[in-house]
Amino acid sequence: MLSRQVRYFLAVAEHQSFTRAAEAMHVSQPALSQQVRLMEESLGVQLFDRSGRMTRLTDSGEVYLQYVRRASQEFREAKRALHDVNDLSREGCGWQ
Amino acid sequence: MLSRQVRYFLAVAEHQSFTRAAEAMHVSQPALSQQVRLMEESLGVQLFDRSGRMTRLTDSGEVYLQYVRRASQEFREAKRALHDVNDLSREGCGWQ
DNA sequence: CGGGCTTACGGTGTGCGTAAATATC
DNA sequence: GATATTTACGCACACCGTAAGCCCG
Numbered sequence: 307m308l309s310r311q312v313r314y315f316l317a318v319a320e321h322q323s324f325t326r327a328a329e330a331m332h333v334s335q336p337a338l339s340q341q342v343r344l345m346e347e348s349l350g351v352q353l354f355d356r357s358g359r360m361t362r363l364t365d366s367g368e369v370y371l372q373y374v375r376r377a378s379q380e381f382r383e384a385k386r387a388l389h390d391v392n393d394l395s396r397e398g399c400g401w402q
Numbered sequence: 403m404l405s406r407q408v409r410y411f412l413a414v415a416e417h418q419s420f421t422r423a424a425e426a427m428h429v430s431q432p433a434l435s436q437q438v439r440l441m442e443e444s445l446g447v448q449l450f451d452r453s454g455r456m457t458r459l460t461d462s463g464e465v466y467l468q469y470v471r472r473a474s475q476e477f478r479e480a481k482r483a484l485h486d487v488n489d490l491s492r493e494g495c496g497w498q
Numbered sequence: 499c500g501g502g503c504t505t506a507c508g509g510t511g512t513g514c515g516t517a518a519a520t521a522t523c
Numbered sequence: 524g525a526t527a528t529t530t531a532c533g534c535a536c537a538c539c540g541t542a543a544g545c546c547c548g
Contacts, residue, residue: 309405310513324528337514339528351484359522359527363422366487373480375403377473384469388447391462406505406538421502433539435503455548 309380310376311345314338315353319371327379403477407441408470410434411449415467421455 308316317327318338328335347355353367363371404412413423414434424431442449449463459467 307405307408309403312403314415325526333513334515336516336529340530341513343529347483349481351488356528357522361527366484369483369487373476373483376475377480379472380469380476381525384466384473385445387465387469388445391465392447395461399491419502420504429538430540431502432504432541433505436505437538439504455502455546457503 308374311341312342312377315345315370316374316378317362317392318342318354318361318365404470404474407437408473410437411441411466412470412474414450414457414461422462461474 312356314327314331317331318324321327322329324339325335328338331338345362349370350368351366351368352364355362355364356380410423410427410429413427415419417423417426418439420435421431424434427434438449444464445461447466448460449466451458451460
């Protein structure tokens with residue numbers, strides 16, 4: 307699956323708010339803020355613009371979001387594919 | 403990025419061996435084994451066949467690997483894209 | 499026996515929550 | 524002054540490494 311930091315990033319990007327993202331992820335807002343900060347440091351890129359009361363993605367953040375969304379989609383499909391494989395094998399056993 | 407467990411899964415799948423994967427990831431073999439086990443439990447799916455001396459992917463493992471490879475590729479491209487954005491903005495500043 | 503994976507068991511680092519501080523409007 | 528994010532600070536748990544156990548050739 308995706309790392310915790312990436313899942314937090316996705317939540318903040320979707321909600322455009324650290325506070326609401328923290329609620330959605332069932333984690334305290336400082337904890338989420340810290341992880342996003344660490345992520346920005348390790349990437350060497352500012353992902354969010356925190357000036358003003360609105361939290362907005364930076365241009366780099368928007369770019370990164372595109373790729374992360376596709377990666378996230380891969381895991382959703384993977385989960386479904388595993389489920390289907392299980393169903394098929396059970397169905398196959400029933401045939402015998 | 404990808405979660406630690408997924409990166410361990412990728413390493414074992416590539417090396418077809420827990421021992422060699424552990425060396426490649428610079429982690430002890432029991433630690434890696436434990437994480438893969440936890441991953442299998444949380445997915446509810448056996449990813450590797452450990453019978454015999456060879457470690458092989460199960461059918462489900464092969465399926466999962468396909469999606470994980472694509473997700474991994476997304477992050478490689480994301481990293482490159484961020485790098486390119488940085489280069490462009492520096493280049494842009496130079497133009498002024 | 500020998501190579502390879504698992505189990506058992508402490509120790510440590512990382513992520514967490516609470517509380518206080520800072521900043522923007 | 525109110526809302527939103529950051530900083531400070533302990534604490535708990537998850538991950539790790541070492542060592543012993545197990546299984547298949």
